[in-house]
Amino acid sequence: NAGVTQTPKFQVLKTGQSMTLQCAQDMNHEYMSWYRQDPGMGLRLIHYSVGAGITDQGEVPNGYNVSRSTTEDFPLRLLSAAPSQTSVYFCASSYSGTENTEAFFGQGTRLTVV
Amino acid sequence: QKEVEQDPGPLSVPEGAIVSLNCTYSNSAFQYFMWYRQYSRKGPELLMYTYSSGNKEDGRFTAQVDKSSKYISLFIRDSQPSDSATYLCAMSALHIQGAQKLVFGQGTRLTINP
Numbered sequence: 001n002a003g004v005t006q007t008p009k010f011q012v013l014k015t016g017q018s019m020t021l022q023c024a025q026d027m028n029h030e031y032m033s034w035y036r037q038d039p040g041m042g043l044r045l046i047h048y049s050v051g052a053g054i055t056d057q058g059e060v061p062n063g064y065n066v067s068r069s070t071t072e073d074f075p076l077r078l079l080s081a082a083p084s085q086t087s088v089y090f091c092a093s094s095y096s097g098t099e100n101t102e103a104f105f106g107q108g109t110r111l112t113v114v
Numbered sequence: 115q116k117e118v119e120q121d122p123g124p125l126s127v128p129e130g131a132i133v134s135l136n137c138t139y140s141n142s143a144f145q146y147f148m149w150y151r152q153y154s155r156k157g158p159e160l161l162m163y164t165y166s167s168g169n170k171e172d173g174r175f176t177a178q179v180d181k182s183s184k185y186i187s188l189f190i191r192d193s194q195p196s197d198s199a200t201y202l203c204a205m206s207a208l209h210i211q212g213a214q215k216l217v218f219g220q221g222t223r224l225t226i227n228p
Contacts, residue, residue: 004157031214040122042202042218043158050213058215090157094214103216105157 002026006091006106013081013113021076021109023091029104031096032074036060036087037108043090049074050096081113117141120203120219129228133190137203137219140184144205144217147179149188152200152221161201162188193226200224 007022025032033048035058045058049068063085065077074093078085088110094103120137127133135149146165150158162177164170164186170177178187186205190197203219 033215035216035218040220042118042120042220043204043216044218045215048213048215056213092157092216096209096214101214102160102163103214105159107157108155 004106025093029093032093118219124223126225135188143207148204150202
């Protein structure tokens, strides 16, 4: 059972470059989200999706785009990388609904922007 | 002011000690309270989840919520070296359209010394 799979695990970008962080889940979860984790800041929500075709902004959306064309995939795009986007990025998925359910996290993508 | 405050530590205790981890929060809308455990270079994993004020026990772990004081705690009894990890508190409000937006504390880095 793969759960939530993120690729790549590590990436170094130059300032101004663009890239896409991939996230896929095989649990048929409706809700998917992206967080970034910085020292002393915990995890902060970037974007989320409650189903295919539906996305919305979280706490720190600037500089990032998302789309959700399938239930399984939720890629995160960096349009023009900046050093401030150096972070560890986590994708998570869970069942959606009115009650809280367990969020399953991927292993993370460590991104360095130089 | 952050919505959720957590002492980042680090916290180092001897094996067998009782560990107390705490978070305070300011948003009265938070209804769901969680503790995640994150091992080094891994994604967070759900450890405990509570909804109402009071205590919830699971083996050596006890989660405590005091909504009147906006304070949550995680107690670890008979701590083991394998408990060494970063512990993150997380909270969310009632879901809107299935969106489970988690707000995390900064995380406390815990080391259990043999």
